[in-house]
Amino acid sequence: MKNKTIKVGYLARVEGEGALYIKVKGGRVTDVKLKIFEPPRFFEAFLRGRDFAEAPDITARICGICPVAYQMSAVHAMEDAFGVKVEGQLRALRRLLYCGEWIESHVLHIAMLHAPDFLGYQDAIGMAKDHPEIVETALKLKKTGNEIVSLLGGREIHPINVRVGGFYKAPAKRDFAPLLERLKWARDRGRELVRWTARLPFPDFERDYEFVALRHPDEYPFNEGRLVSNKGLDISPRDYDDTFVEEHVEHSNALHSVIAGRGEYFVGPMARYSLNFDRLSALAQEAAREAGISPVCRNPFQSIIVRSVEVLYAFDEAIRIIEAYEMPDRPSVEVRPRAGTGYSCTEAPRGSLYHRYQIDDGGMIVDTKIVPPTSQNQKTIESDLWQFVPDYIDLPDTDLKWKCEQAVRNYDPCISCATHFLRLEVEREQ
């Protein structure tokens, strides 16, 4: 009775292929493994010998859900290597593109992947039968995010307009007019989405995480800032490799990342929010307060509220950027490759995404390192389950299994990213 194994052979509603294995003996959890069997695709290897200019388009293919994040980390790392600064409207357009991706990716997770867990549906399609308004509205919000990416990037998945130094083509101010109207409508609905997520039933669960995210002097972070934590970390992305180490464990095709000498940490919306609440727009702060979450949120199940606060922020920020936009004289700044190493961390929807490239004097990539958010969160996900499962151990297996899946989905894990990275197994020993 008190011994069991929970196995989720193929975790659903996550991006990519993974499994979960939990072993319970005498009512105690004795093993938790988040297994990643998504086949490896070896990006770091075949980037060797490619031209620096190809990195944004190639690394985008690591993940179809957050290609903009890969493109942004790639271009900023290259620009770091070459001493190039992209400023003014071009810099603003990059933030705008990221707003689009956060909206599209977060709303997909909130409404289609995560909310069904709280309300007991297998999927959003089933949920739509009883809650049509929320699913229909969410689809429209997601579409608005995609429209930002399409307008600026050429298409929603693997946008084609991003290059080292800026863009291939900058939009004219008037191109944004119809989108701006829809964004204003979406911002109002975004506020309602925060209220809706706040009413979901949340398990009483908190942990004292080490949150890690970018922090910028005056903005909510997308592309720039220092990597900070609530436990004293404060580094430039250039010092990433001295601080974080990746471990290769047998049960996973994804590398586990830890803070050297300290261990697991937490990246993603909850970390970003808890470290940067004061950088959110007034509207987003107000919505968070109204939703009853404090400026530091430690309940991972409430990440669904935090994600919707970030969606609201992204709408607000996108509107601000578009209203202040003036078409720049040139769509990109000049880039002269030189030998060196470039580093960048940007805030992907799921958390900080680190890229490092070593370039030779002909502009060719000699060496690459990429650390996606999901591999940084793997250890934290496993630790959550160590603490979470004992409280629910008496549930019937099918319910326990579902609860565990929900705990994993709190992180919106993107397995395709992490293997460049899920299935659940709970073993109860008889």
Add this chain to the structure above:
Amino acid sequence: MKRKRKPKLAVWKFASCDGCQLSLLDCEDELLALAAEIEIANFPEASRAVMKGPYDLSLVEGSITTPHDAERIQKVRRASKRLVTIGACATAGGIQALRNFKDVKEFTRVVYATPDYISTLDKSTAISDHVRVDFELQGCPINKAQLVEVISAFLNGRKPNTPAHSVCVECKLRGTVCVMVAHGTPCLGPVTHAGCGAICPSYDRGCYGCFGPMETPNTASLSDWWSGLGVKEGEIVRVFRSFNAYAEPFRKESEKHEE
């Protein structure tokens, strides 16, 4: 009167970025209507519910890169009345087929400290190298309007209406000035399969071939044109070796330019 059974749709993932199956969830306007007409019987990225086969239509994303996946695709084929591959990974091996030109052991060592934990084949191959495929939809990523067309065509038992011409034709159709003629920008449009709607040239950029080769492309003549624009041999190799590197016409052309 007896109600007609809803056709069952399954979505399968192999080595990929999830972008092509995401295209289905990106059909925000059509998704709920589509879900009313078909039974989404297996789509793990979107649903926990799994129904047993056989499936009327299987969409397959991703390429075969592990011994386990080589077996799994056989099961998928057996359970599927119609099987359609979606995207460059499933249709040509994808960007991960760049390993096919190299020693995969060395690749594993670059990424993983303990390569022994990794089980992988030395080539990334298309689904059609393993099983019979009823239709291949090209693109990295696929175009979602084409995806909707393919699904409705198969469910209604007709041929999908997806043009086989080149990206060049799409430029002409949308009235984009040729970037190669007007600006001397190297472009893969003349040899690349239509479907994207010629996005890159409309953003002042040359096509980079993410939709893969059209039927019988004249890659040799395009390479000559590129050489004339001052593109070096090494670059021509790389240009043909991206998201559709192992599609035969692109592979052969790239090999011709390797010393």
